Amino acid sequence: MLDIKFIRENANIVKEACQKKKIDFDVDYLLEIDLKRRELLKSIEIKNSMKNQANQKIKEAKDEEERSVIIAQMRELDKNSDNEEADYKKVSEEFNNLMLLVPNIPDESVPLGSSDDDNKEVKKWGEIRQFEFPIKDHIEIAKDLDLIDFERGSKVAGFRGYYLKKQAFQLSMAILNYATDILMKNGFIPMQAPSLVNEQAMTGTGYLPQSKDEVYATSDGMYLAGTSEVSVMSYHSDEILKESDLPIKYMGFSPCFRTEIGSYGKDTQGILRVHEFMKIEQVVLCLNDKEESVRLHEEITRNAEEILQGLNIPYHVVVNCTGDLGLGQVKKYDIECWVPSQEKYRETHSSSYFFDFQTRRLNIRYKDKNGDIKFAHSLNNTGIATPRILIPLLENNQNEDGSITIPEVLHKYLNFKEIKK
RNA sequence: GGAGGGAUGCCAGAGCGGCCGAAUGGGGUAGUCUUGAAAACUACUGUGGGGAAACUCACCGGGGGUUCGAAUCCCUCUCCCUCCGCCA
Numbered sequence: 001m002l003d004i005k006f007i008r009e010n011a012n013i014v015k016e017a018c019q020k021k022k023i024d025f026d027v028d029y030l031l032e033i034d035l036k037r038r039e040l041l042k043s044i045e046i047k048n049s050m051k052n053q054a055n056q057k058i059k060e061a062k063d064e065e066e067r068s069v070i071i072a073q074m075r076e077l078d079k080n081s082d083n084e085e086a087d088y089k090k091v092s093e094e095f096n097n098l099m100l101l102v103p104n105i106p107d108e109s110v111p112l113g114s115s116d117d118d119n120k121e122v123k124k125w126g127e128i129r130q131f132e133f134p135i136k137d138h139i140e141i142a143k144d145l146d147l148i149d150f151e152r153g154s155k156v157a158g159f160r161g162y163y164l165k166k167q168a169f170q171l172s173m174a175i176l177n178y179a180t181d182i183l184m185k186n187g188f189i190p191m192q193a194p195s196l197v198n199e200q201a202m203t204g205t206g207y208l209p210q211s212k213d214e215v216y217a218t219s220d221g222m223y224l225a226g227t228s229e230v231s232v233m234s235y236h237s238d239e240i241l242k243e244s245d246l247p248i249k250y251m252g253f254s255p256c257f258r259t260e261i262g263s264y265g266k267d268t269q270g271i272l273r274v275h276e277f278m279k280i281e282q283v284v285l286c287l288n289d290k291e292e293s294v295r296l297h298e299e300i301t302r303n304a305e306e307i308l309q310g311l312n313i314p315y316h317v318v319v320n321c322t323g324d325l326g327l328g329q330v331k332k333y334d335i336e337c338w339v340p341s342q343e344k345y346r347e348t349h350s351s352s353y354f355f356d357f358q359t360r361r362l363n364i365r366y367k368d369k370n371g372d373i374k375f376a377h378s379l380n381n382t383g384i385a386t387p388r389i390l391i392p393l394l395e396n397n398q399n400e401d402g403s404i405t406i407p408e409v410l411h412k413y414l415n416f417k418e419i420k421k
Numbered sequence: 422g423g424a425g426g427g428a429u430g431c432c433a434g435a436g437c438g439g440c441c442g443a444a445u446g447g448g449g450u451a452g453u454c455u456u457g458a459a460a461a462c463u464a465c466u467g468u469g470g471g472g473a474a475a476c477u478c479a480c481c482g483g484g485g486g487u488u489c490g491a492a493u494c495c496c497u498c499u500c501c502c503u504c505c506g507c508c509a
Contacts, residue, residue, distance in 0.1 A: 042471075045478045052478090055490050059439055067489085074489045198499095240431065240468090242449095365468095367431080371450075373468080 001360040002102050004034060017105045020322035022114060030098045037095050040088040047084075100209060104357045106322045107331040113321025119334065120321070125305065126314030128338055133400040137341030138391045139270045142168065144402055145419055147394075148271065148387070160260070160274045164387055167419045171393070171406070172278070172386040174413035179280050179307050179384040180251065186303055188251035188282065193231040195254045196222050201234040204362035206328040206354075213261045228252030229380045232283040234362055240373060241366040247286035247296060251383060254279065271387040272346065280383035285364060288374040293330075293353045300381040301333050301351045307384055308348075310409040313392045314338040316345050328357035335382075337392035348389055351381035 007014050011027050018025045054074050061067040111120050142148035147168035153161035164172055180190055202208040202223050207215060207230065216224040225231060232252035241248070256279045267273040282300045286292045301317065308315050320332040332352035336345035356375035359365070364376050397405045403420035411417055 038471085041478085045471075048478060051489080055439075058489060071489045242431085367449095371466085 001099055001357060002104065003360070004099065007031070007102065008034065013105060014102065017103050020106055020110075020112060021103045021325055021327070022323045023101075023103050023327070025101055025103065027102075030095075030102065033091060033095050033098060037088070037091045040084060040091060044084055044088055097209075100203065100361075101327075104328045104330055104354065106325055106329075109319070110325065110331050111319065111321045112323075114323035116320070116324050116334075118321035119318040119324060121316050122319050122333070123317040124314075125309065125316070126312070126338070128314050129340070129396060131340065135340055135395065135398060136402075137270070138339075138394045141394050141398060141402075141404065142271075145404070145421060147419070150270075157276070160268075162271055162274060162387070167416060168387070168390060170414055170416075171390065171410070171419075174410045175311075175384055175386055175389060175393075176253070176278065176280060177413045178310070178410055180253070182307050182310070183251040183280070183282065183303060183383055186249075186306075188249045190251045190253070191232065193228040193235075193252040193254045195225050195228070195231070195257065197225050197231050197234070198222055200237070201225070201230050204237060205230045205233050205358055206326065206361065210327050214259050216257050216259055224257035225254070226258045227256050227279060227380075228254035228281045229283055232281065233285075233358055233378060233380070236285065236364045237362040239364060241285070241364070241376065243287070243366050243368045246366060246376065247284055247292070250283045252281045252283055254281075256385070270391070272391060274387070277385055277387060279385040282379075282381045282383050284379040285359070285376045286379070287366075287368075288356060288377055290355070293355060293377045293379060296379055297331065297333075297351065297353045300379060301335070304335055304349045304351060304381055304383065308335065308337065311389075311393060311407045313389075313396055315348075326352070328354045330355055330357075337389070338396065339392055340395045346391070348385065348392070349382040351379075353377065353379040 002014070007027070008031065011031060015027050017023075018027065051074065054070055058067055058070050061070065111118060113119070136144070139148075139150070143150075145167070147165055149163040149165060150161075153163050155161075184190055196218065199208060199221070202215065202225070207226065208223075215226060218224065229252065231254065232250050235250070236248075256277050258275060260273055260275060263273055282303060284296050284300060286296050305315070305317070315335050315337045318334050318336065320329075320334055325332055329352040332350060334347045335349035335351065337348045338344075339346045355377050358378045359375040364378070365373050366376055367373050393407070394404055397407065399405060401420070403418050405418050406414060406416065
């Protein structure tokens with residue numbers, strides 16, 4: 001959510017942001033509603049003020065007669081203000097709903113574009129391995145080594161269902177432990193966070209109402225979050241923090257659920273795009289300061305890179321174009337890992353900052369040195385998501401005899417150093 | 422599943438129709454004292470909206486109602502606690 005004052009004074013910037021992000025939103029209409037709302041509010045406040053004065057007089061009235069005269073006047077006043085209050089309620093509700101749809105302004109450094117085709121590579125790491133034998137994709141590898149069961153997965157869990165078995169399960173757990181250790185070393189507070197969350201958490205982080213289709217709703221009015229960002233970011237909602245507590249860095253672990261509506265027909269095979277997976281997420285709250293947001297954005301991006309470099313997976317970093325930004329994101333880097341069977345990089349991490357877009361919605365503030373209360377800034381990035389990361393891990397480390405070599409950093413979490421038949 | 426109790430400012434906790442935007446304590450900030458610190462003492466200290474300011478409006482978990490007037494009474498929702506039952 002943006003500050004309505006900012007929108008009033010910078011309507012053109014907001015309109016431009018809508019265009020850049022390909023979001024259909026009528027800024028002028030919002031401003032109209034805002035004006036209506038303020039006019040009603042002003043009028044109600046004047047009447048309230050009169051009421052308050054009259055009430056004071058009733059208190060001070062000497063006798064019953066004086067009292068009943070004032071009361072009669074009050075009743076008259078009330079009749080008139082009833083309609084106005086109903087109008088105000090309607091208008092301010094509409095206003096609030098509209099405010100949730102206003103996109104944040106992309107940073108100037110974000111390239112223009114409409115889809116991920118327009119994202120720009122900003123960094124490349126790792127040697128792309130030249131295989132001297134015909135390679136297998138992760139699906140073949142998984143089947144040959146009995147690591148993932150897709151048939152029974154879809155039998156039980158439907159389309160995109162899967163079972164992770166044997167060393168794949170162990171590998172998955174080892175990767176989570178490894179990423180946890182790296183993030184804890186880098187100052188993150190680990191926690192297991194809820195995936196089953198209420199509407200406020202979803203709205204506060206910006207997933208609702210915008211992306212309703214992509215979220216599972218439960219029969220009791222709750223939602224299954226697509227990322228622990230939702231519950232971890234909401235952890236401090238409605239709180240006033242101390243400036244000295246910032247930045248706060250959390251590492252959230254949770255199962256994640258995504259309907260993948262809108263991705264019909266994409267990546268239907270394998271474990272790239274699934275409805276249910278495990279993820280470690282980096283979530284950061286910091287000072288209301290652009291430099292600080294930018295600094296921490298680079299930091300959480302580096303953390304993810306550190307994790308990938310340890311695993312020796314070649315990757316590149318792209319800066320997402322304006323059309324590929326979420327409603328609240330100011331800037332986003334995707335990290336994409338090299339997938340040999342597809343001969344391209346595929347997204348495994350997504351690192352973004354929001355300024356106070358989320359913290360306004362969630363009401364997360366802090367008191368600064370001067371005693372002023374400000375909205376914090378928020379950022380988040382993937383730590384590691386599994387099983388998706390198993391794709392580059394298995395494919396890049398496959399050997400001619402069909403075995404898989406396990407990267408050294410994972411050895412201490414596992415009782416095997418390779419996977420073979 | 423059944424029966425009760427509760428939700429108040431940064432925190433703890435009083436108030437149970439007008440004197441309450443809210444006692445008291447803790448914390449925080451500033452000052453006095455001190456070589457410095459601690460202690461003690463003094464002052465200030467909720468949030469949001471409007472306004473240049475004076476000032477004004479709203480907020481005592483959320484929503485609705487009663488009343489001239491609600492933190493206080495009624496209804497409802499959410500969450501927390503205690504006891505009983507059931508399950509792990």
